Amino acid sequence: MISQVCRGFVWSNVKKALQVLAPTMVLSLVSIPLFSQASQSAIQGAVSDQSGGVIAGATVTVIDVARGSTRALVTDSAGQYAANSVVPGTYTVRAEAKGFRTVEHSGVLVEVGQNIRIDLVMQPGEQTQTITVSGEVPAIDTTDAQLGGTVSNNLVNALPLNGRNFDRLIQLSPGVVQTSVGAGTGTGEYTNGRRAGDDLYRVEGIATIAQTANLSGVLNGSYRAGDSGSLMPIDAIQEFNTAQGPKAQDGWKEGSVISVAVKSGTNSIHGTAYAFGRDASATDAPNYFTGAVTPATLEQFGATAGGPILKNKLFWFVGYEGLRDALGDTAVDQIPTDVGTGTVLSAATAATSTNMVDLCNFLKSPGQRGVSPLSAQLSGLGNFATGSAGSCTVTPASSTVENLFPYNPTASNNFNPPLTSLEPLNNGLFKIDYNASSKHQFTGMVFIGKTTQTVNQTTGELLPQWELGVADNVYMYEGGWTWTPNSNWVNYFRLGSAYFNNFTILGDANLLAPSPYPSGYSLPTG
Secondary structure (H helix, E strand, O other), rough: OHHHHHHHHHHHHHHHHHHHHHHHHHHHHHHHHOOOOOOOOEEEEEEEOOOOOOOOOOOOEEEEEEOOOEEEEEEEOOOOOEEEEOEEEEEEEEEEEOOOOEEEEEEEEOOOOOOOEEEEEEEEEOOOOOOEOOOOOOOOOOOOEEEEEOOOHHHHHHOOOOOHHHHHHHOOOOOOOOOOOOOOOOOEEEEEOOOOOOOOEEEEEEEEEEEOOOOOOOOOOOOOOOOOOOOOOHHHEEEEEEEEOHHHHHHOOOEEEEEEEEEEOOOOEEEEEEEEEEEEEHOOOOOOOOOOOOOOEEEEEEEEEEEEEOOEEEEEEEEEEEEEEEEEEOOOEOOOOOOOOEEEEEEHHOOOOEHHHHHHHHHHOOOOOOHHHHHHEEEOOOOOOOOOOOOOOOOOOOOOOOOOOOOOOOOOOEEEOOOEEEEEEEEEEEEEEEOOOOOEEEEEEEEEEEEEEEOOOOOOOOHHHOOOOEEEEEEEEEEEEEOOOOOOOOOEEEEEEEEEEEEEEEEOOOOOOOOOOOOOOOOOOO
């Protein structure tokens, strides 16, 4: 009896759960087309005759010129057609109908995230006769009220970019402002007065959200210091689009939505190779405070290539970019001097003196407390003992002598730290596109960026052992499938992962402060 009651109770609750889940699943399936298709674009329009009458049942073929793929559509009762989820590129749109001459519009440039309207007017005649139209597409998108714009590949490659970071071009968009000149990307720009670093980046339709260090996205975001810790090579970018005040479906963040499209291979082999360099010693003026040119060298190099594996079917594209830079420190800090002046200090002058030798002589004079062995050891007075013994001579740090202050054998307290920030950065990507048929297209991409920086993050750092070692490893994988079973349906599936693994370690992370020098600092930390 108990068993039957339990089974009845379980089955009753299962039926209730199914009654709730079934409508939810149906609603989810219906809602799928409502989500943004991000980097995908669309071509739509109407087919009519010379009198303006619509032509229903006309066949419209959308042809990807570079890859040879086609998509066939049929106009509806209002003469309308729509080719959704098309890859950015150059297209030819052709219309055919019985009793009319074939008409085609060539050179249709479709940019990332853009809806292009191409209306075709057909003339009576034989289908074997073709009328070719080559005209400018309207500059204003009348199909969408969303504000924004596209930065084309020509602009991405032609405009001067320090560091070749496309993120700098986002500031050309209306409403986007950089809060601090020279700040790392992904942290300093804001849109329409919203929170800085609150833009959404989509690469090939995948949102690259970083929830740490105030980064906008995983790719091309600044981590600890300097510019980005990873770079999508601009030679690999087809174009990118910015949208201010985006639609609700893009409501991940409050700022702009930046959609980046990566190049694909075509039926012809194409590629680029480049190398840039800079040496401050040949171009820069000396630092006013130090009298010398601050070291700064940069080498940036890379290449891209793409082509066919199977003509009109299978294509490949690869890209690599390396960055090597070494930047000196421009800071001028105040540190003690290590050469005595011979002046006998009074208690009043000793309180403000920054001369290590004069202070040592003062502390070992009659009536003073003397110098403790630990203080002597930390400041490079290694042969000094408590009381009047020992010599007030400062020795530079070595394998046997500890000195936590920079050695300064001058009369000036000004000190330019001999620190160098390094950023060896390597970025690579591989993309493949497969046109299985006119109804099925597949794409996939892998991006990996790796850097190990040595960073002088604050002006108060004086010695190399207190610089930061920063590792930033970025990985992105994505794949997509576009299925167009007929003229009225488009199924678009995109799956991806974008993440980073970064960490920061001090240069002296392996030293224990209380350990004896040189394995530690001899500091009693407790």
